Amino acid sequence: MNQFAAAWQYILDPANRALILERTADHLFYTVLAVGFALLIAVPIGLWVGHTRRAADAVLAVSGALRALPSLGLLTWLTVELSFGVRMPVIPATIVLVILAVPPLLAGIVAGMVSVSPRVVDSARAAGFNERQILTRVELPLAAPVMVGGLRSCVVQVLATATVVAYIGLSGLGRYLIDGLALRDYPQMLAGALLVTALALVVDLVLAAVQRTLRPRGRAS
Amino acid sequence: MRWEWIGDNLGRIIDLTWAHINLSWPAILASFLLALPVGWVAHRYRAAREVLVIATGLLYVIPSLALFVVMPLIIGTSILSPVNVIVAMTLYGLALQVRSSADAFGTVPEDVRQAAVATGYPAWRRVLSVELPLAGPALLSGIRVVSASTISLVSVGALIGVSSLGTLFTEGFQRSFPTQIMVGLLGTVVLAVLFDAALVLLGRLLLPWARRVG
Amino acid sequence: MKIRLTTVTATTALLGLALTACSSTSDDPLATDSTGTAAADEDTIVIGTANFPESEIIGQVWAAALEDAGFDVEVSSAIGSREVYLRALEEGSIDIVPEYTGNLAQFYEADLAAGASSDDVFAALEGVLPEGITAGEYAEGESKDSYRVTRELADEHDLSTLADLNNLDQVRVAGNPELAERPYGPPGLTDVYGVDAAKITMVPISDGGGPLTVAALTEGTAEVANIYTTSPSLDSEGNEVDLVTLEDPEGMILPQNVLPLMRAGDVPQDAIDVITGVNGHITTDALVAMNLRNIGEEKAEPPVIARDFVDEHA
Secondary structure: OHHHHHHHHHHHOHHHHHHHHHHHHHHHHHHHHHHHHHHHHHHHHHHHHHHHOOOHHHHHHHHHHHOOOOHHHHHHHHHHHOOOOOOOOHHHHHHHHHHHHHHHHHHHHHHHHHHOOHHHHHHHHHOOOOHHHHHHHHHHHHHHHHHHHHHHHHHHHHHHHHHHHHHHOOOOOHHHHHHHHHHOOHHHHHHHHHHHHHHHHHHHHHHHHHHHHOOOOOOOO | OOHHHHHHOHHHHHHHHHHHHHHHHHHHHHHHHHHHHHHHHHHHOHHHHHHHHHHHHHHHHOOHHHHHHHHHHHHOOOOOOOHHHHHHHHHHHHHHHHHHHHHHHHOOOHHHHHHHHHOOOOHHHHHHHHHHHHHHHHHHHHHHHHHHHHHHHHHHHHHHOOOOOHHHHHHHHHOOOHHHHHHHHHHHHHHHHHHHHHHHHHHHHHOHHHHHHO | OHHHHHHHHHHHHHHHHHHHHHHHOOOOOOOEOOOOOOOOOOOOEEEEOOOOHHHHHHHHHHHHHHHHOOOOEEEEOOOOOHHHHHHHHHHOOOOEEEEEHHHHHHHOOOOOOOOOOHHHHHHHHHHHOOOOEEEOOOOOOEOOEEEEEEHHHHHHHOOOEHHHHHHOOOEEEEEOHHHHHOOOOHHHHHHHHOOOHHHEEEEEOOOOOOHHHHHHHHHOOOOEEEEEOOOOOEOOOOOEOOEEEOEOOOOOOOOOEEEEEEEOOOOOHHHHHHHHHHHOOOOHHHHHHHHHHHHOOOOOOHHHHHHHHHHHOO
16 A cells, blocks of 8 residues: 555655645635535524424425535536636535535534424423523523534535535645546545545544533433 | 437437446445444444444545545556446445444334344344344435435546546536536436435335334 | 245346346447446447547547448547556557547657657657557647637737746646646746746646636636647637637647557557548548537537548548
């Protein structure tokens, strides 16, 4: 496996460091941008569906179906179909990543809300809490760990898929994959793969820690 | 959107669809079969479960393109071989299905399992005739996710010259021809829906009791 | 219950087998390969093509000509860049691939000075090809890499030859990722034309000189783009964009005549003769016209373009 050794050398080589850092930053930028927009979409819908418990199946089914869309296809289609797609590739890229990000996020939010026992919600209602207070003071704190779990899975997926935006000429760690692919330069491709995997792991661990701190204390089984 | 392009090129579109199907179903089947013993072990032994869940999670993060290109290095296939894609897809399918299998075996009610033990079923027969059928519905929903994911990811193989509906994406992109790309997208979605329907049908045939209960 | 299970499993297995059987048969000899149906018939000639449209068109032209002459042909499309399809050729997965004399000679490190003629290049090429690989006769038609800039930039900085790129403060070159490693790529700009290497950066775009590359120029993300001489410079709406091709007086970009690269002994002489025959009609103008049909407004498919070309010159 001297290709892996060569890949490792590639990453450690100080000549490549600046570009690696720049592309990692760009990669994170695309990810954060997409997750940000996904939150704007998924949070209101998820909270509404979770709180009112209506249309949960339909919403989850539609979002599950979106997951099956091939990202390469969506990406290329948006880029050539939109008149500004070729001039500003970050727009089709973000749209595709958002479409990918919403399903797991939505699923997590709804699952979290649904996991809150209706009896707890009813007792809160009986105690005089209004709907908004039930949401913020009862449902959210209890649902938080599961929701952050959804966020975790969402961010990791977007991060892994953001490699494909290099195909339409954007930056990010996917550049090492696409450029290495053209030359069948295995060390470069492996370096790219290792970097993306490492980045995803780090982000996942950070979010896992966040998830743990959100676990409500003093919770009866 | 030039609809007449579809008619003119139907032959090629169908060929690419068959290619796509033949890259997908072996991987889905292999993932399902291989995930059964692994998932069962993960369910039975807590320590194994932790390790396997982490390992499979790691696998899923590796970009598919990297895995396709590295395959010839690892399993010594030809550089153009579709086997590279099928094996990579099986690995991804495993990553998803092991988790589902472990959870599925967990849905088997403990008292039913105990009853089987008490009645004297030998271990392997218990697993095959009692635990497996009862885990069925959860296994099915797991493999449906694997199916959708596999059919979607196979298209990335077009970047390494393995023909599938994904080839329509790369060609359409180079020629700035949205119709071609859209046909590939629709084809992929239709395939995913057909595979899903087939799996649901299979589930109804093999697990008739699940419908009555649910 | 048990009986039902066995019946259903058996039926599913049979269905699975049926599926594989159905897909293996393909009536169209020009159908794209790599469908998992491995060893093609020993007598089938497999033509591989690279990951850009023109290669596919030329490959299909040869396929159409060979088919007319009675051969069994298969086309393995869009394999990838030179590194990939040459490996496929060496492995035996493909028998013939369209190539370009100059770039191929440089790839195998032939000793060629800038300014060589078509004959010089072909002679040098024959000397450096690896064991088991031969080249057929070259066609008149050429498709060279060329560096293009927008007319505005050319007027503003007085750009007419490649050396003039030094007039710019930064030289961002848009092109396929593999260009970075080619002798006529950024390294050549420095070595042959003395363009300051510090000014040059590569902007990799994977569409083989297509609309995305053209957009890089019009949007200002790159100063100069590598677009093949036979590719129309169209934007994403299909409109012709006014680009200036920078002159290459030193001949850094060698003559690039189309020629077939083959596995020695795997392609019968009759087949080679057929290809040589049809190559006689492949002129640069013919290549330009065929590319325009594929990428321009018409969006014709390579097999159709190829069939029309072969019929026209039959």
